[in-house]
C-alpha cells in the first residue's frame with residue numbers, strides 16, 4: 001500500500017515545486033516584453049548598475065600594514081580617500097563603520113578592522129539582493145538572446161547562426177539552478193542555454209562563476225557559444241583547458257565566468273594550494289559558484305577515483321618488482337591446473353556425469369573466471385544452468401564451508417563479483433615451500449599475550465618484543481596485500497579492456513565510455529601491481545604532492561548547482577553528499593518516444609543475432625539506428641557482426657571528443673547506423689535528417705543493461721528530443737555480466753527451465769534485471785561513500801594545512817609568523833626534554849644540547865633552578881626570539897621576508913607530502929588490521945589524528961631549523977657581497 005502511494009507523493013511534490021516557480025516565470029516574461037520596446041543599451045546599463053551595487057561587497061584592496069607604516073602623507077591621503085569612498089556606499093547598510101577615515105596610519109588600520117568586522121555579513125546581503133533582481137536579470141538574459149537572433153558567430157571553427165530564445169521550461173530550470181538544485185532536464189532541452197541564466201545573475205557579483213563540463217571540447221564549445229550572449233551583456237568569459245600556461249589560466253579565472261572540466265578546476269586548486277610558492281603563482285581566486293553540466297557523470301561516475309598530483313619520491317615502499325616473478329609463476333601454475341580442469345569437465349560431460357562436471361566448472365570459475373575455455377563452456381545454456389545450480393547448492397551448504405574446501409584445491413581463488421583474490425594454502429606452499437606461514441598474518445593476539453605474561457623479561461624487553469612483533473606483522477601484511485593485488489592485476493584486469501599501455505605508462509579505461517582517464521590511478525597499490533604485470537616502470541618513486549576527491553573539491557564552493565537528463569535515480573546520493581536536491585523539469589514539448597519492452601535471450605550469441613536482424617530491418621527502411629554498448633569490447637564484437645551482414649556503420653570508440661561529437665551529431669541522418677559506447681558523445685545534439693521523422697525518428701538500441709539504470713536512461717534519451725518521434729529498446733541476455741554477477745541464479749535457472757526457444761518472456765525477468773541494477777547501484781554508492789569517509793579524515797587535515805599554507809603565502813608580516821612558530825614549538829621541545837626528568841635530581845643536559853643544536857642558543861645552567869616547564873619555556877621562547885632577531889639584524893627586509901616565507905613553505909610542503917605517504921600506508925594497514933574485528937575507519941581516524949599532531953609539530957621544528965640556518969647563510973652571503981663591492985671601490 002505504502003509503496004504504491006510513495007511515487008505519487010514524490011511526483012506531486014516535484015510538481016508543486018515547479019508550480020511555485022511558475023509565477024516568477026510569468027513575471028520574467030512580462031519584464032522581457034517591456035524590454036523589447038527599449039534600446040539595447042538598457043541591458044548594458046542595468047548590468048553595470050547591478051555590478052556596481054554588488055562590487056561594494058568585494059574584499060578590500062588596500063596596502064599592507066607594513067606599507068602603510070612607511071607611507072608618505074600623499075600616500076596616506078589617497079588610501080584614506082579610497083576607503084572613504086567605499087565606506088560611503090556601505091554606511092547606510094552597516095552603521096558600525098567609522099564615520100570618517102582620516103589620513104593617518106591608525107585611522108586607516110582602524111577602518112580596515114571595522115571592514116573585516118562587517119565582511120561576514122556580505123554573503124547574506126548579496127544573496128538577498130540577487131534574489132530580488134532575479135526576475136529582471138533573467139529577463140535581461142532572455143532579451144539579449146532575442147536580440148542575437150539571426151546573428152552569426154564562429155564556434156569551433158564553424159559559422160553558426162543564433163536561433164534561441166529561452167523557453168518557459170528553460171526559465172524554470174534556470175531558477176532551480178539558482179536555488180542550488182539539480183535541474184533534471186531531458187537531452188535536447190537546451191541545458192547549455194539554461195545555464196546562462198544563473199551564471200549571468202551570479203557573475204554580477206564579480207566573484208567568478210565556474211561552469212563545469214565533462215570534457216575540454218564541450219568547455220570550449222560552450223564558452224564560445226554562450227560567450228556570444230555574455231559578451232553582448234558586457235561580461236568577460238574565459239575557458240581553462242589542458243596544456244594551458246599558468247598565466248593563461250590566471251587570466252581565464254579572472255573573468256566573470258570560467259568554463260572548464262572538473263579535472264582542470266581540481267588540479268588547479270591542488271597546484272594553487274599544495275605547490276605554488278608565491279601568491280602570484282596561484283591562478284584561481286576562490287570558489288563561489290559552480291554550475292555543473294552532466295552533473296551525474298561528474299559527481300558520480302568521475303568521482304570514483306581521486307585527483308592526484310605525483311612527482312618523484314625519495315624512497316620506495318613496495319615490493320611489487322620482487323613479488324611479480326613469483327606471482328607470475330603462480331598464475332602459470334593455476335592456468336595449467338585450470339586447463340586440466342577444463343579437459344576433465346569435457347570428459348565428465350561426455351561420460352554423462354553431470355554432477356561431477358558441475359563441480360569442475362565451479363572450480364574453474366573460482367580459479368580463473370576469465371579462462372577462455374571456461375567462457376566457451378558458458379556459451380552453452382545447459383552448462384551455465386548446471387554451473388549456477390552447483391554454485392547455489394554450495395553457497396547454501398553450511399555457510400559456504402564446502403566452497404572453501406573447493407578453493408583449497410586451487411593455488412588461489414578469484415571472486416570476480418567481489419573483485420577479490422585470495423591466496424590458498426596450496427599457493428602459499430608453492431611460493432614458499434619451506435615457510436608457507438610467511439604468507440599468513442600471524443595471530444598476534446596470542447603472541448602479544450605470551451609476551452605480556454612472560455615473567456622472565458623486563459618491561460623494556462617486553463616493549464621491544466612487542467615492537468618487533470608489530471614490525472613483523474606489518475611486513476607480512478604488506479607482502480600479502482601485494483600478492484593479492486598482483487593476482488587481481490593478472491586475473492581480473494585485462495589489457496585494452498580495463499587499461500591501455502602506452503609510452504611506458506598504464507592508463508585506466510573508463511569501462512562504460514571506453515575513454516582513457518589520464519592522470520588517474522587505481523588506489524591501494526593496484527596500479528603498481530598492473531605496472532609490474534606489464535613490466536613498465538613502476539611508479540614506486542612517485543610521491544603524492546597533493547590529492548583530493550572530486551566530492552571534497554566541489555564542497556569547497558559556497559554554492560553548487562547542476563543539470564543533467566538523468567539524476568533522479570541517484571537523488572539520495574546527491575542529497576547526502578552534496579546537499580543537492582533534484583528537481584525534474586517538464587519538457588518543452590511532450591516527449592513522444594516509445595520505449596519498447598526488453599527482449600531477453602538465453603545467450604549472448606542469440607542476442608547479438610537478434611540485434612543485427614533488427615538493425616537490418618530498420619536500416620532497410622532508411623531509419624537511422626544508434627546502438628549503445630556497455631564496453632569497447634562489445635562495440636567491436638557488434639561491428640564484426642554488422643560487417644558480416646554487410647551493414648555499413650560507424651563505430652565510436654571515444655578516443656577524441658571532437659571527432660566523437662561530429663560522428664554522433666550525424667547519427668540522426670537517414671540510413672545512419674552508429675555503434676557507440678553508452679556514454680560517448682554526451683552533450684552533443686542529434687538532429688534528425690530530412691524525412692527521418694516520417695520513418696519513426698531515431699531508433700536507439702541498447703545491447704546490454706548497464707549496471708546503473710541512470711546510464712540506460714541516458715542512452716534512451718538520445719532520441720526524441722524536443723518532440724521528435726523516436727523508439728528505444730534493450731536487448732539483453734542471461735550471459736551479460738550484469739545478469740551473471742547480480743541476478744539471483746536460482747530464479748534465473750528456473751526461468752530458463754520453464755522457457756523454450758531462445759527468447760524469454762517473463763514479467764519477472766524484468767524485475768530481476770531491475771533488482772540486479774539496484775543492487776549494483778547500492779554497492780557502488782557504498783564504495784564511493786567509503787572512499788569519501790576516508791577522504792573526509794584527510795580533508796580536515798588538508799583544510800588546516802592548506803589554510804596555514806595560504807596564510808604563509810599572503811601574510812603581511814612574516815616576522816610575526818616566525819615568532820608564532822617559536823612560541824608554539826619551543827615549549828613543545830621543553831616539555832619533551834623534561835618529561836623523563838627526575839624532579840629531585842634534574843638533568844638539564846638533553847634540553848641544553850637540544851637548544852644549542854637547533855637554534856643555536858646557549859643557556860647558562862644556573863638559570864634552570866627548578867623544573868617549572870612553564871617558566872623555562874617562557875624564558876627560552878624569549879631567548880630564541882632574541883637570538884633570531886640578532887641573526888637577521890641588518891639583513892634587507894625584503895629579501896628576508898621572501899626567505900622566511902620560503903623556509904616555512906618548504907617545511908610545510910616537505911612534511912605534508914611525507915605525511916600523505918604515511919596516510920596511504922596507514923590506510924592499507926588498517927584494512928589488514930581489520931581482521932581483529934576492528935572497524936578500519938575508526939582505526940584510521942585515531943591513528944591519523946596522532947600522525948597529524950606530529951605533523952604540525954614537525955613542520956614547526958623543520959621551519960625553525962631552516963630559518964636559523966638560512967638566516968646565517970644569508971648574512972654570510974651578503975657580507976661577502978659587501979666585501980666584494982668594497983674591494984672594487986678600493987681598486
Ligand code: ADP
Nearest residue numbers: 163164165166167187188189190191192193685
Ligand atoms: P542539452 O544539453 O539539454 O541536451 P543542448 O544545450 O545541447 O541540449 O541544446 C540542444 C539543442 O537545442 C541545440 O541545438 C540548441 O541550439 C537548441 N536550443 C536550446 N534552447 C533553444 C531554444 N530556446 N530555442 C531553440 N533552440 C534551442
Ligand code: MG
Nearest residue numbers: 191192683684
Ligand atoms: Mg548538454
